Amino acid sequence: MLLIGFVSCKRDEPTSWDIAGRAPVARGVIDWSDLIADSLLEVDEAGILHLIYEQSLVDLGIDTLVEIADTTVSKQFEPGFAGGPIEIAQGTSIISLDENINLNVNSAELREIIVKSGVLTYKLKSYVGGQLDVNYSLPGVIVDGEGLEIDVTTESADGIVPWEYSNTVDLSGASIDLQGTNGNQFNKVASLLSVSAAASSLSPIPVFGDDSVTVELSFQNVRIDYARGFFGEINGEINEAINIEPLANIAGGSLDLETLSFELEIKNYIGADAQVTFNEISGARNGEEVFLNHAIINNQINITRAIDNDGGITPNNYAFVIDETNSNVVELFELLPSVLNVVGDITLNPLGDVSGGNDFIYTAQPMEAVFKADMPLCLGMNGVFFRDTLALEATNGPLVGEGKLNVRALNSFPMNAQITLRFLDEGEQEISVLLEDGNVSAGIASGGAYLANESNFSVNITSEVLASLNAASKIILEVTMNTEGEDLVKMYGEEKIDLLITAEGSIQLSYE
Amino acid sequence: MKKLLLFLCVFASVSPMLGQRLWLLPQLSDVDSSFYQSAIVLSINADAGFRSNSIENEMVDKLLFGGHIGNDVIQRAYDRMAPLGRMGAQSDANFTFQMMSDSLFGNAKWGWQGKVQSRIHLESSFNKGLFSAVFRGNGGEGEVNQNVDAYLDFMQYQKFGVGVFHKPSMSGFTFSAVNGQQFERFRNTESSLFTSSESDSLALEHNIYYGRSDTITSGFLSGDGIGVSFDGVLNVPLKGSKGLISLEVFDLGFVAWNESTITNRSRDTWSYTGFDLNEILDENQETVLPSYPDSLEANAEVGKEIRLLPGRLEMRLLHQINLNDFFEIGMSFRPVDSYEPYFRAAYFYHFTSRTLVGAQVATGGYGTVRFGISAEKWFGKNWYVAVGTEDVYGLFSKQGLGMQGTLRLSYLIQRNAS
Numbered sequence: 001m002l003l004i005g006f007v008s009c010k011r012d013e014p015t016s017w018d019i020a021g022r023a024p025v026a027r028g029v030i031d032w033s034d035l036i037a038d039s040l041l042e043v044d045e046a047g048i049l050h051l052i053y054e055q056s057l058v059d060l061g062i063d064t065l066v067e068i069a070d071t072t073v074s075k076q077f078e079p080g081f082a083g084g085p086i087e088i089a090q091g092t093s094i095i096s097l098d099e100n101i102n103l104n105v106n107s108a109e110l111r112e113i114i115v116k117s118g119v120l121t122y123k124l125k126s127y128v129g130g131q132l133d134v135n136y137s138l139p140g141v142i143v144d145g146e147g148l149e150i151d152v153t154t155e156s157a158d159g160i161v162p163w164e165y166s167n168t169v170d171l172s173g174a175s176i177d178l179q180g181t182n183g184n185q186f187n188k189v190a191s192l193l194s195v196s197a198a199a200s201s202l203s204p205i206p207v208f209g210d211d212s213v214t215v216e217l218s219f220q221n222v223r224i225d226y227a228r229g230f231f232g233e234i235n236g237e238i239n240e241a242i243n244i245e246p247l248a249n250i251a252g253g254s255l256d257l258e259t260l261s262f263e264l265e266i267k268n269y270i271g272a273d274a275q276v277t278f279n280e281i282s283g284a285r286n287g288e289e290v291f292l293n294h295a296i297i298n299n300q301i302n303i304t305r306a307i308d309n310d311g312g313i314t315p316n317n318y319a320f321v322i323d324e325t326n327s328n329v330v331e332l333f334e335l336l337p338s339v340l341n342v343v344g345d346i347t348l349n350p351l352g353d354v355s356g357g358n359d360f361i362y363t364a365q366p367m368e369a370v371f372k373a374d375m376p377l378c379l380g381m382n383g384v385f386f387r388d389t390l391a392l393e394a395t396n397g398p399l400v401g402e403g404k405l406n407v408r409a410l411n412s413f414p415m416n417a418q419i420t421l422r423f424l425d426e427g428e429q430e431i432s433v434l435l436e437d438g439n440v441s442a443g444i445a446s447g448g449a450y451l452a453n454e455s456n457f458s459v460n461i462t463s464e465v466l467a468s469l470n471a472a473s474k475i476i477l478e479v480t481m482n483t484e485g486e487d488l489v490k491m492y493g494e495e496k497i498d499l500l501i502t503a504e505g506s507i508q509l510s511y512e
Numbered sequence: 513m514k515k516l517l518l519f520l521c522v523f524a525s526v527s528p529m530l531g532q533r534l535w536l537l538p539q540l541s542d543v544d545s546s547f548y549q550s551a552i553v554l555s556i557n558a559d560a561g562f563r564s565n566s567i568e569n570e571m572v573d574k575l576l577f578g579g580h581i582g583n584d585v586i587q588r589a590y591d592r593m594a595p596l597g598r599m600g601a602q603s604d605a606n607f608t609f610q611m612m613s614d615s616l617f618g619n620a621k622w623g624w625q626g627k628v629q630s631r632i633h634l635e636s637s638f639n640k641g642l643f644s645a646v647f648r649g650n651g652g653e654g655e656v657n658q659n660v661d662a663y664l665d666f667m668q669y670q671k672f673g674v675g676v677f678h679k680p681s682m683s684g685f686t687f688s689a690v691n692g693q694q695f696e697r698f699r700n701t702e703s704s705l706f707t708s709s710e711s712d713s714l715a716l717e718h719n720i721y722y723g724r725s726d727t728i729t730s731g732f733l734s735g736d737g738i739g740v741s742f743d744g745v746l747n748v749p750l751k752g753s754k755g756l757i758s759l760e761v762f763d764l765g766f767v768a769w770n771e772s773t774i775t776n777r778s779r780d781t782w783s784y785t786g787f788d789l790n791e792i793l794d795e796n797q798e799t800v801l802p803s804y805p806d807s808l809e810a811n812a813e814v815g816k817e818i819r820l821l822p823g824r825l826e827m828r829l830l831h832q833i834n835l836n837d838f839f840e841i842g843m844s845f846r847p848v849d850s851y852e853p854y855f856r857a858a859y860f861y862h863f864t865s866r867t868l869v870g871a872q873v874a875t876g877g878y879g880t881v882r883f884g885i886s887a888e889k890w891f892g893k894n895w896y897v898a899v900g901t902e903d904v905y906g907l908f909s910k911q912g913l914g915m916q917g918t919l920r921l922s923y924l925i926q927r928n929a930s
Contacts, residue, residue, distance in 0.1 A: 015574055017581040020651030022711040026788025249769040406711070499789055504651065 004507040012336040018401070025405065031496035034407040036246050041493065044376070047448055050492040052079075054348075054372040064236065065348070066113070066227040066361060069104035072218040075121045077193055078453075087295045094132070094207060095195040100154045100180045100188040101138075101217060106417035109186040110178050110229035113359055118222030123166040125198025125214040130196035136215055138477070140177030143169060153198050156205075162214075166469045171222065176227035176276055178229070186229055186357070191217075205275050231272050238278070238344035249335050249345075250390045251387040252286060253480070255334045256380030258488055262322040263372045264296065266303060269315045270367050271360035273351060274303040279346040283337025290335050294327035296320050303367070308360050315365075333375060336384065340371075377491035379483075381415050384477040392472055403505010405435075405459040410452040410498040411444035414489040415481045417497075423472035432468040434475070435459045440497065442484060449494055461505060514585050518606060531839070532862060534888040534896070535682055535828065536747065546681065546893070550924035551613040555919075560846055562601035563879040563903075563914030565852075566592035566643075570910035586647045588911070593640040593878075596868075598850045600635040600878035607665075627686050627743070629671040630732075633822040635878065637850035638662040646707050650714075657708040660716070663702045663849060667822060668693040669767060670733060671741055677718050679758070685744035692737025692767035695819060696724045715783040720810065723817060726772035736772075741765030741821055755831035755838060763821040773817045778810035822846065828856075830871045837861040840870075844877070852876045856902075866890040874902050879913050882906065887919065896922040 008290040028034075032041055032049065042050045075094045088094060099198050102108075108273040118139070132154045148154070148169060153162045180188035197205045235449070266276060277300045281292040322332045421434040438457045443450030454496055483489050535547065547553065562572060566589045574581050589597070606629035616622035641658035650656050670691045677684025703718040725736040745760040828842030837860060844854040858872030868888040877883040886900025899921040906912030 015578050015581070017586060017647055018583060019647065019649030021649035022651055022707060024712045024784065024786035026789050027712065030789065034790055172774040200700055388533040500710075501713055501786065506649075506651075506713060 002385045007134055012452055014510045014512050016508050018506050018508050020506050021257070022502065025408075025501040027500045029496050029498050032491070032493055034376050040246055043336070043493050047492050049377040049493040050378060051246060051375040052372065053218040053244070054370060055242060056246075056368055056370050065106070065231045066108050066110060066224050066226065066229075066363070067106055068113070068219070068222045069106075070218070070220050070222075071102075071104045071506075072216070073101050074214060074216045075099065075191075075193075076212050076214045077195065078138050079207055080319055080329065081149075081211065082209040084208035084211075086208075087204040088130075088186050088207050089204045090201050091199040093194065093196045094212065095193060098181050098190065098192045100185065101191055103178065103187050103219065104191060105178075105187045107232040107234070108229055109232070109357065110225070111186055111226050111228075112178060112228045113176050113224050114226040115174045115176065116164070116223040116225040116363070118150070118171045120169045120171055120222060121166070121218045121219050121390075122150060122169075123164060123214075123216040124150070124152055124154065125162040125164050126229055127160075127162045128154070128205065128211045130156050131201040131208070132198050132213065133194075133198045134198055134213060135194040136194075138189055139192065140179070140206075140391075141171075141174060142176070143174045148174075153200065171219075174260050184193060188384045189369045196317070202492055211501045218292045226360070228358060228364050230355070230357045231348060231359045231361070233350065233352055234348040236346045238342060240274075240348055242340045244338060244340060247338055249388055250336050250338070251478075253336065254382045255342075255384065256488055257330050257375065258378050259324055259376055260330045260331075260333050261374040262327075263319060263374075264322060264369065265317060265319040266301065266343065266367070266369045266511075267315050267317050267373070268367045269306050269313050269362065269365035271305045271308055271355065271358065272349050273305050273354070274367065275350045276301045276303060276344060276408045277346075278298035278342065280341065282341045283332040283335050284339045284341060285337050288330040288335060289341075290328070290337070292322070292327060293328060294320075294322050294329070295474070296322070305355070305359070313365060333373070343368075355449045373444035378486050378488050379491075380486070381481045381483045382413075385483045386477075386478045386481070390475050390477060392469070392475055399470060399507065400463070400510075401466060401507030403498045403503060404461055405461060406502045406504065407438060407455075407457050407459065408500045408502075410441040410454040412450040412454065413497060414443050414445065414450050414491070414493040415483045416440065416442045419481045420476075420478040420480075421437075423475040424467045424474040424476060425453065425471055427475045428474070430476075432465065433463060434468075437480075443495065445489075449492055452496075452498065461503070476493060522835060533830065533870070534866075534890070535897070538760075547610065547864060547890075547924055549927060551611075551927040553607045553608075553610040553612055553637075553922055553923065553926040555610075555920060555922040557604070557606050559602060559604035559606070560918065561914065561916040562599065563877060563906075563916060564597070564599040564676045565878065565913065566590075566597045567599055567908065567913065568913060569906060569912045572685050573910070577688050579725070581647070583841065590640065590644060590648065592913075593643060595640045596670075596849065597638045597640065598636070598852070598878050599638075600850060602634065603632040605630050606671075606900070612679060616676055622676055625675050625677045625680055625686060626682055627671065627673045627675075627688065629673075630669075630689070631671070632668045634664075634666045635822070635846075635848065635850045636662070636664040641705070648671060649786065650705065650707045653709075655709045656705075658705045658707075660700065660705050660718075662698065664696070664698045665766075665848070665850075666697070667695040667819070669737075669739075669821070673741065675743075675745065683745055683747045683748040685742065688741040688743065689766070690737075690739035690741050690765060690767055690821065691733055691735055692725065692726050692769055693732065693734050694730065695767070695769065696722075697819070698722045713785045714780055715782060719779045721775070721777055722810070723773065723775040725769050727774070737767040737769035737819075739765055739767035739821070739888070747765050751789045753832075755829065758826075758830070758842075758857075759827045760826040760828075761823065763823040765816050765821045765823070767821065769817045769819060771816050772814060774812060774814050775817065776810035822848075833859075840872075851878060858884075870904060871898070879903075882914070884916075893926060894924045895922070896924070 036051060040051055040053055044050055053370055079094050124134060134152045134154055137147060137149040139147040152165050157163050178187050179185050181190040278296055281300055301318060306316055306317045322329050355472050361461045419438040419441040420436050423431040423434060425431050441453045443453050551760030570580055571585050571589060595863045598917040606627055608624040614623055621844045639659045639661040642662050645658045645660055671688035673686040675684055675686030692813050699717050699721045706715040729736055743762050743763045748757045750756055761795055777809040824844055825844050826844040828840055830838055830840045832838045840858040850874060854876035856872055856874040860868055860870035862868055870886045872884045882903035884902035885904060888898040890896050899918060901907055903914055903915040903916050906915045
């Protein structure tokens with residue numbers, strides 16, 4: 001017990017001591033797959049590595065043409081006489097009529113839709129003091145293969161308090177005819193109402209002239225899978241800034257490229273004609289911008305409608321190959337753009353309703369423009385500058401000691417690299433520089449490959465550096481790369497850096 | 513506060529090796545032997561302290577209470593290990609009674625005795641390489657291969673015993689029921705920490721056993737295990753009453769720890785080659801500092817386990833020199849690596865018939881050579897006090913290799929005058 005008291009006595013300060021240690025800190029083989037996703041890399045027949053990047057430039061926003069806003073309608077039906085009450089015999093018809101319900105469709109004139117998702121909520125109210133047989137049908141709303149029908153026998157209203165009945169129908173997959181009661185309208189849902197004294201009622205029911213039956217319908221969150229009609233003549237703008245992911249970590253520098261292929265393809269899956277004009281395509285980085293010079297710029301592209309073969313779409317595609325022979329695209333990509341800006345105009349149905357109200361769209365396949373850049377990695381690098389930010393995990397306590405980090409790099413990339421490491425605090429402000437321009441020498445060309453070149457350097461870890469580490473929340477890794485001489489160097493895909501970082505020195509261990 | 517605790521630790525302790533000599537050789541000189549006439553002897557004993565063959569008091573103090581351990585302290589400890597570092601600590605509190613007036617089954621020379629005891633025992637041995645790896649690091653040129661074997665045994669238990677004793681010789685024995693409160697045992701053998709010459713890999717080869725008692729229940733008298741124990745002492749007088757030979761056994765027994773006892777075994781090589789840069793490149797904004805596994809993978813088993821108590825066998829010879837003085841030689845053994853055979857030689861002198869002082873030199877056990885002193889005295893008709901230490905230097909020096917002391921307080925209930 002004395003010993004327990006002895007040990008559990010409050011400690012005045014942490015226990016600490018100094019050790020001389022050495023240990024591996026980090027290692028890794030950095031190859032092309034660590035820099036660029038494997039799916040973007042291909043080796044051609046000549047053994048040259050290509051960066052192939054495909055991305056949708058713009059979806060041209062046409063799928064929003066056929067949006068249906070939430071629609072709520074309330075219909076009140078009255079018997080058509082004044083005064084009363086009139087005793088209505090069982091089974092006798094009181095109301096029978098058909099009406100259209102207008103859907104809140106934007107500018108399009110839709111004849112038919114297939115719903116991707118959405119619900120129809122309905123509510124019946126009867127102010128009649130007896131039982132009614134109510135049949136309300138929407139024959140154009142086909143759910144699970146059958147027209148939607150609401151068949152209810154109401155109970156007697158309680159004075160001025162109506163009898164109510166409500167329900168919700170899931171419209172996912174439903175097809176809706178929007179041609180109204182006469183079959184040649186648009187954006188209208190036909191409805192039929194039949195109200196009669198309930199056949200099952202034990203006695204005739206008293207009906208007053210101001211009695212009524214109310215039907216409330218609400219189409220909510222309706223998303224369209226397919227639509228047919230006339231989408232209207234619409235003018236739109238294209239103004240897109242597309243991030244080029246493979247180049248996202250490059251903070252500066254430029255390339256020398258020999259060739260580059262940039263293919264722009266417009267794919268029209270919509271059953272409507274269009275005209276597209278690209279007013280500007282440019283690449284930008286750090287305030288610098290290179291504008292594409294090519295025949296496609298400022299020239300109207302007429303796009304013919306797709307053909308619907310009962311659900312199988314035959315699109316119309318328009319492809320343009322942009323390369324060093326017909327444009328300045330090489331110059332554009334030598335900038336290593338982080339963003340591709342696309343500015344233009346688009347007009348849908350420039351000639352009006354030439355399809356007789358038979359435009360169509362499958363919203364999963366809108367009109368799109370995609371680009372595919374094929375960059376053979378035969379290049380020169382001029383201060384290409386990678387920057388990456390790595391979060392630092394908080395240590396259990398402050399590190400105290402001094403020593404050095406030893407870095408060994410076996411580099412078979414054919415470019416020299418200078419590595420800098422900086423500590424940042426939580427406010428992203430630089431605290432100190434851990435390493436400045438640690439040199440990694442380029443690999444040595446040998447036939448169709450590069451031999452690894454070994455570089456070694458050390459980083460002194462002083463007490464000031466450890467103090468910075470204790471205060472840092474992030475570390476910035478900067479790598480500047482240059483190829484030697486004027487000649488372009490070819491990448492074969494086997495290039496890599498084998499990195500080993502070890503630490504040695506004295507450090508203070510402690511525990512509370 | 514800690515100094516006070518250290519003081520209490522040292523002076524509120526008793527070593528069986530140092531107490532009751534005043535009782536054992538009443539034939540010497542005109543030593544007061546009136547205690548034979550008492551009815552009951554009640555004694556309170558406490559023992560606590562630690563000892564090492566290499567770790568100085570300053571280092572222990574800082575490991576327990578905080579502070580920076582200097583390289584000189586670590587280096588001296590390292591230099592002393594050849595090749596095994598050893599350390600032991602214990603806390604022992606007990607109450608005993610001996611029925612001096614009653615006879616046992618009609619035999620007036622025998623009486624009943626009993627004991628209630630609470631004990632904490634900790635002992636450890638560790639390879640010099642382990643100490644170096646922990647306190648000096650793995651720095652240096654070329655490959656470094658450090659043997660990092662270690663053993664640690666901790667046990668806490670209470671005993672409740674009854675027995676008999678032979679009044680003239682003070683020989684006797686006690687059987688005790690043992691309540692096992694807690695144990696932990698760690699052993700790592702055939703293990704090494706390898707650091708490659710380029711510092712690009714660390715490898716820890718290990719063969720670890722780690723066991724501990726039920727962690728659900730804890731605390732004094734928690735009852736995580738039950739067992740039995742035997743303690744005994746046989747004092748054989750020498751011819752002509754020139755002294756005696758004593759053979760003593762302490763804590764010969766075991767505890768059967770309950771079915772919630774956990775044992776872990778791991779025999780593997782754990783290697784570390786630095787954190788993977790590729791993971792960082794694959795997952796931006798992830799940690800850049802290395803992360804280590806929280807624990808080594810082990811095969812864990814839960815079930816009953818029987819463990820021997822930290823028993824000890826002691827022998828000693830007390831022999832008269834002159835009328836007022838005698839010498840003593842003694843030894844003790846424990847069958848564990850951390851405890852080397854213990855040897856002791858002492859000289860005692862009777863200042864008066866009721867006062868005994870002594871000086872001794874000892875070596876072995878958990879430590880090295882140390883010098884001690886002791887004193888025993890009767891106060892009035894009822895009180896007996898024994899104090900002493902086997903390491904005077906360790907009491908006062910930060911560079912001592914342990915602290916130890918003895919205190920025994922006895923009260924004699926006198927027989928009824930009628």
